[in-house]
Amino acid sequence: MPDRHKAVALPRVTILATGGTIAGVQTGQAAYVAGKLSAKALLSALPDLSGIAAVQAEQLVNIGSQSMTWTVWAALARRITQIAQAGHADAIVVTHGTDTMEETAYFLQLALSVDIPVVITGAMKPANAYAADGPINLYDAVQVAADPRSAKKGVLVVMNGVVHSARYVQKAACEGIDAFESRNAGPMGYVNTTGIHYFYKGPVQKFGSASELHLDLSATDQDARPPVRVPVWYAMAANDIETLEALLLTKPAALVVAGVGNGNMSDETLQRLASAAAQGLVVARATRCAAGRVTRNLEVQDDAYGFVVTHDLNAHKARVLLFLALQKTAEIVKIQKYFDEH
Structure with a gap:
């Protein structure tokens, strides 16, 4: 009993x-x-x-x-x-x-x-x-x-x-x-x-x-810096394109744009980042708003520019995902899939 x-x-x-x-x-x-x-x-x-x-x-x-x-x-x-x-x-x-x-x-x-x-x-x-x-x-x-x-x-x-x-x-x-x-x-x-x-x-x-983005824990000696450089660019009125140029000179692996509204940016910024994306930079559109979802191919034609969208992830969480995603691939389609599914 x-x-x-x-x-x-x-x-x-x-x-x-x-x-x-x-x-x-x-x-x-x-x-x-x-x-x-x-x-x-x-x-x-x-x-x-x-x-x-x-x-x-x-x-x-x-x-x-x-x-x-x-x-x-x-x-x-x-x-x-x-x-x-x-x-x-x-x-x-x-x-x-x-x-x-x-x-x-x-x-x-x-x-x-x-x-x-x-x-x-x-x-x-x-x-x-x-x-x-x-x-x-x-x-x-x-x-x-x-x-x-x-x-x-x-x-x-x-x-x-x-x-x-x-x-x-x-x-x-x-x-x-x-x-x-x-x-x-x-x-x-x-x-x-x-x-x-x-x-x-x-x-x-x-x-x-x-998750498809597990961290490789086999390396016991991790550098204090992330494995790739992923800065955040903050879109706003009267943006200074020279500051963006200086940022691009640091050769980041990816750039998160904390865009206005639905992840938008000035025409000048858009064209400059489209050029950078064509040369291999991963450009991810987020929003600087506190809530909402960035829509793909709405006002910004992401397919044509080679951008990814972060959906409802804010810019700093999108940066975290990119740190891990870029250890797996640099292909835009696959990175967009990670954002879609994670």
Whole structure:
């Protein structure tokens, strides 16, 4: 007869700390320094987790996310993969600065081939600020990660009680604890004292084991710079074409245009980039607007110019996809397919 009183094993959650405001210390009335507290210090500030998960913490780096590098991205992807493949944890929580959180989240969404929950969280206030949001965000993130329903949903971002998909989340404000939004698709769900409530299953695009853009983790010595140069060109009124020319002299592998409206740009810029595309530059049209979808061959004839469109990816997430796509191919048709499907 089975023992009804036998303890049920709790989900094992590993916290990988990378720094950020959640680990920051306020040094004056408003000033603070990010990335000062350790992973163990963050964990010690949480309410009792003994009924939710068996938690352990590791310090990967301790930096402000404005200083995030390709090396840290690769190390993070490698460590998550090692933990998942060895079966050392059932879920991962990454603590991270908010400034580039959406880029790291989307990078992991494309680069990882694991299907265990991976949840990213941070804070808009330093750890010793009045009413700091870090502890509750981390507590919520552990709850989400420990829930088996969070598996195979792609990388999740948990901030201010809201669960976002890495595909759609963006930092929409530079201050306030409600700074994160998912404008094109809406949040995936929310978390509160009654549990986790999901609105939809997950993004329809490829991610995790289905992604075609996994990072090659065989190289242990990753350069701090990305493998290719992919700058962002910001379209605006009275654009300075000479500045664009200077940028093209750096010989980037690709260029993301944060275009006005539906990814548009001046006629002069359009003709110059069409010429660059004909010489092998990958030109990707995004929008500088906060939401919406760039339409292929609408006002700009992308087929004729040899451009790709990023759909509803903002410019900095499009740049992340291009970093990975250009390790696979430089063919425009294939790169457009990656944007279509990821």
